[in-house]
Amino acid sequence: MSKKPVIHVVSISAGKDSQKVLLKAVERVPRESIRAIFCDTDNEHHHVYAHLDYLEQTTGVRIDRLKADFTAQLAAKRVFIARDLRTRREYKRVPKVDRYGRPVYLKNADGTLKLVPVYAEDDEDGEPIDWRPIQKMGWDGGRKVRWSNKAKRRALSVMYPSGNAFLDLCMWKGRFPSRKAQFCTEELKRNMAVAYQLDLVDAGYHVVSWQGVRRDESHNRRNARVFERVGRGMYIYRPIVEDTAAQVIQFSLERGVRLNPLYREGRSRVGCNPCINENKDGLREISRRDPEHIDRIEGWELIVGMCSKRGFSTFFSDGHDAADRRKVYAALNIRARVEWAKTTRGGRQYDLLADVTDSTGCASSYGLCDSAA
Template identity: 45%
Template sequence: MTNLSPIAVASVSGGKDSTATALRAIDEYGHDRCRFVAADTGHEHELTMEYLTDYLPGRLNVQIDVVKADFTQEIARKRIYVAEKWPTKLVAGKQGKWVRLGTIEEDDAEPPPPENVYLGAVIGGFVWSPAIRPMSEDEAAEVVARALAVLHPTGIPYLDLCLWKGRFPSRKAQFCTQFLKRHPLDRYMFDLIEQGFRVESWQGVRRDESDARRDAAAREWTPEGWEIVRPIVDWTAQQTVDFVLSRGVKLNPLYSLGCSRVGCMLCINAGKDEIANAARRWPHHIERIRGMEWLVGQASKMGFSTLLHHSDGEGGNAEFAYRHCNIDAMVDWAKTSRGGKQYDMLRVAPPPTCSSVYGLCE
């Protein structure tokens, strides 16, 4: 029998917005009618995980359940597909094609193929998916063997997702949130419903975060059957910070170490400042990403894949993109001034002990 009084299920990430949302949920419903859940992607900073699993539960007097995506079955199916299908596909090659973005009209005519069909291109609302040159049977066998050698679950959700997909997420194919957060969190909600609870999903979304969220509703129903509640939807970032601190709750320590946002280390959308900050403070994460790029590249048909891309597009073949966008190349670029030609001494100097865009060092 379903309990008529709803419970607030607050998704917490270690960031300021989700922490503020958790506090609002407790204020509204009390501890007994709240549940707290975090999705462990395996790509977070260790300080974020300590904040989520140690500090926050103790400070708020709550239990935070941790969910993780598991891609063991997907990788097993991918191994079969690679062994059985890739040899023929690689020998045959692939024709290039234009991919229509959702921002253009259906009747817009496709442009003619680019001069070099083996390089990516963007024209208006169309993105060119490059052609792949046919391989010899020996070359194809080598690619298949290379991929099968690394296609094994690591237990790290983010890395396993990329191994399964044979690539990292990108701005145009940002599948990470769907598979690493939304799906595990939805399963958590369904489990509560099966236990007889009426659930609400409390989310720390703010309209001024991005253009994509500027029309976010304060409350709305999902097709799955629960209501989404966004209690800080009309707040600014600084209002969120001030609210959390006013309740005697510390923020994630990363906010005092030069990070304006926390979450993946690094996010595929990381900007120049974020990359430079991570490289100066946490070189072990750059080393970790370097290893991930090698593994995912081995699982790719092309043999190359990168976590980050320059903002001027994702064109070029895989080898070209890897040369210009691998983590070491991106760190070098992040050390330069505008234009990417000359090193900026402020970006290569040792980082300050405390640095915060929210005034946490004052």
């Protein structure tokens, strides 16, 4: 690096990994060269905000809260909807069936079915448990892209900035994010962090971005490098790539720094509450401990639904794409998902213990609850 001053930007999520990264930065570089940032989605648990305050007091490093603002995008969308007079149709790829309604599958040159492996849930690195054929894809009959006058009136009556970044983003998009369209991460976190760091570069600094990424976290991160040059005076440093979750926790505890209390409430990760990728157990925990968050999402579903052309939108989506959106809404709305989260055996049987388990008890996924207290 040249002689430009260096700023170390530590991205904080209030989880165990970024906490270790912050503690490491404090031990290795001068405090005045550290900038900690937290990208606030406005869909956070109150423990997250309290823990950020605690980390600031413990480390002496101020954590800048970054929050996206979609006021301009909402204003532009209102104008777009009001003026929309398009007439063309929009077509969608759909699984192909023959004239009897039977699926049509892809075949190899020798006439045998093409097969893809099926893995157990959350075990994409393991052995396949089965193989399944691949259905051919075709095009549907299409639908008009124009907003109907009824949908326009409905959307324009609510599409105003609410002051909540997550809700405003979904109103602007007319839908909630999904696993396939995870625009929440990009709009609420990544873009905010990148803009913050580019401002520092423009102000004449070298920026080292400290990231709490571990290789054993997921398949995608298995090759994460410790140090990378991004360009334009920006570098990425990942000081905990080789750590395990237990090592990360131990690091904080050895220094007498508490972990986010969410871990003691059964959460294996710290992020949105709930996250659009929340698993069944996580959703059940949230509904038991923080029912007000479920109420909030229920309200958001109504508002975002009004901002969508079809009139319905659900926080959780599983790729369900029935023709009648009302049926999809009934199956996937947050209340229906909470009821599903209380069931066992693929959602067909109620888990009779789900409601009587002591929800105030300690349920850390890492088995370190007592020492983490």
